[in-house]
Amino acid sequence: MQLACLQLCTGMDPDKNARQLERDIARAVAGGAQFVALPETCNFMARGRNGLRERLCAEDDDPVVQTLGAAARNHGIYILAGSVVVKSGDGRAANRSLMIGPEGNILARYDKIHLFDVTLETGETHRESANYRAGDHRETVLLPWGRLGLSICYDVRFAYLYRALAHDGADLISVPSAFTRPTGEAHWHVLLRARAIETGCFVFAPAQFGLHENGRETYGHSLIINPWGKVLAEARNQPNIDEAEIVSAEIDIALVGKVRQSIPALQHDRLDSVIDQLDRSKT
Numbered sequence: 001m002q003l004a005c006l007q008l009c010t011g012m013d014p015d016k017n018a019r020q021l022e023r024d025i026a027r028a029v030a031g032g033a034q035f036v037a038l039p040e041t042c043n044f045m046a047r048g049r050n051g052l053r054e055r056l057c058a059e060d061d062d063p064v065v066q067t068l069g070a071a072a073r074n075h076g077i078y079i080l081a082g083s084v085v086v087k088s089g090d091g092r093a094a095n096r097s098l099m100i101g102p103e104g105n106i107l108a109r110y111d112k113i114h115l116f117d118v119t120l121e122t123g124e125t126h127r128e129s130a131n132y133r134a135g136d137h138r139e140t141v142l143l144p145w146g147r148l149g150l151s152i153c154y155d156v157r158f159a160y161l162y163r164a165l166a167h168d169g170a171d172l173i174s175v176p177s178a179f180t181r182p183t184g185e186a187h188w189h190v191l192l193r194a195r196a197i198e199t200g201c202f203v204f205a206p207a208q209f210g211l212h213e214n215g216r217e218t219y220g221h222s223l224i225i226n227p228w229g230k231v232l233a234e235a236r237n238q239p240n241i242d243e244a245e246i247v248s249a250e251i252d253i254a255l256v257g258k259v260r261q262s263i264p265a266l267q268h269d270r271l272d273s274v275i276d277q278l279d280r281s282k283t
Contacts, residue, residue: 001034001035001144001250001251002032002033002035002248002250002251003033003034003035003204003224003248003249003250003251004028004031004033004035004036004246005036005204005205005206005222005223005233005235005246005247005248006021006025006028006036006038006039006206006222006244007039007206007207007208007209007220007222007235007237007244007245007246007247008020008024008038008039008206008209009209009210009211009218009239010039010041010043010044010045010208011044011045011214012044012045012046012213013044014044014055014062014064015063017042017044018043018064019067020242020244021042021064021067021068021071022067023243024246025068025071025075025079026071026075027243027244027246028246029075031246031248032248033077033246034077034078035077035078035080035143035145036077036078036079037080037082037174037176038081038082038176039177039178039207039208040082040083040095040152040153040176040177040208041082041083041084041085041095041178041208042064042081042082042083042084042176043062043065043081043084043085043086044064045178045208045214045216046085046214047213047214047215049130049131051214052085052093052131056085056086056087056093057086057087058087059086059087059096059098062084062086064081065084065086065098068081068098068100069100069104069106072100072101072102072103072104073103073104075102076102078099078100078101078102078143080099080100080148080174080176081097081099081100082174082177082206083095083096083112083152083153083176084096084098088111088133090133092131092132092133093131093132093133094111094112094132094133094135095112095128095132095152096109096110096111096112097109097110097112097151097152097176099141099148099150107141107143108141108148108150110135110138110150110151110152111133111134111135111136112132112134112151112152112154112155113134113136113137113155113161114134114154114155114157114158114161115128115129115132115134115154116128116153116154120180120182121182122182124180128154138150138161138164138165138168140168140169140170143172145171145251145253146170146171146172146256147168147169147170147171148170148171148172148173148174149166149172149173149174149201150173150174151165151173151174151175152175153175153176153177153178153179155175156175156192156195157191159195159198162198162199162201163198163199165199165201166199166200166201166266167266167269170199170201171201171202171253172203172204172251172253173195173196173199173201173202173203173204174203174204174205174206175192175203175204175205176205176206176207177205177206177207177208178207178208178216178218179207179208179218180216180217180219181217181218181219184218184219184220184221188219189223189231192205192225193225193229196225196226196227196228196229197227197228197229199227199266200227200256200259200260200265200266201256202226202253202255202256203223203224203225204224204225205222205223205224205225207220207221207222207223209221209222209235209239209245210237210239220235221234221237222234222245222247223247224247224248224249224251226255227255227256227259227260228259232249233247233248233249234247235247
C-alpha cells in the first residue's frame with residue numbers, strides 16, 4: 001500500500017481550504033497514493049474563540065468533510081481527515097479524526113482524548129479545554145491492509161494509549177498533528193519513533209507547518225515510520241501556503257509481524273489494568 005501524508009499550512013477559510021485539499025489530493029493520487037492522510041485541524045485554523053464559533057458547524061455541514069468524501073469516492077481511495085474541528089453534541093467543539101472509505105462513507109470517528117493546556121516560555125498560550133469537549137474512548141478501524149489505530153497530536157505523549165491500540169490489534173497508528181515549533185524541535189521525532197518501536201506498528205504523522213493566517217506557527221516534519229523505528233519519509237518543510245508538501249512511502253504490513261516476533265514485548269505486557277480503563281472500541 002502506498003501511503004501519502006499531506007503537510008499543510010491551513011488557513012481560516014474552510015471553503016478555500018476545501019478547494020486546496022481537492023487539488024492536493026489529486027496530486028497525491030497521481031503519484032500513486034491509495035491512502036492519503038491529512039494533518040490535525042485540516043478544515044480551518046481560527047483566530048480566537050470568536051473565530052472558532054463563527055466557523056463551527058456540524059460534521060455533515062462542514063465543506064471540508066464534504067469535499068473529502070467526494071474526493072475519496074471520485075478517486076476510489078481511503079482518506080484520513082487527521083482532524084476536523086466540528087460542533088459536538090453539547091455545542092462545544094470536537095477535535096475529530098475521520099477515516100473515510102472509497103465510497104465516501106465515514107468508516108470511523110475518533111475525538112481527541114487528551115486536551116492541550118499550556119503556557120510556553122515565549123508567552124504563547126493554548127487552552128484546548130476552554131473550547132473543546134474531550135473524547136472518551138479509543139478507536140480502531142479495519143482497512144484492507146490492516147487495522148488502523150487513531151490518535152491526534154497531544155495524544156502522542158501518553159504511551160498507554162498507543163499500547164492499548166496495539167493490544168486492540170492495530171498494525172498502523174496515525175498521529176495527525178499541529179505541533180508548536182518549540183515542542184516539535186525538542187520532542188517530535190523521538191516521541192513518534194518511540195511510539196512505533198514500543199508498539200511494533202507503522203506510525204504516520206501528517207503535520208501542519210509554517211506561519212498560519214491566524215498567527216500560529218507549527219513545526220511540520222511530517223513523518224512515516226516503520227515498526228523498527230526507521231523513518232521511511234520526512235517532509236522537508238517547504239514553505240508554500242498554496243500547495244501541500246506530499247511525502248509518501250510503501251507500507252508492507254508483513255513487517256509488523258516480523259518485528260513483533262523478534263521483540264515480543266506486547267506478549268510480556270503487564271498493562272491490563274491500564275488498558276481496561278479505556279473503553280475498547282473496534283469498527
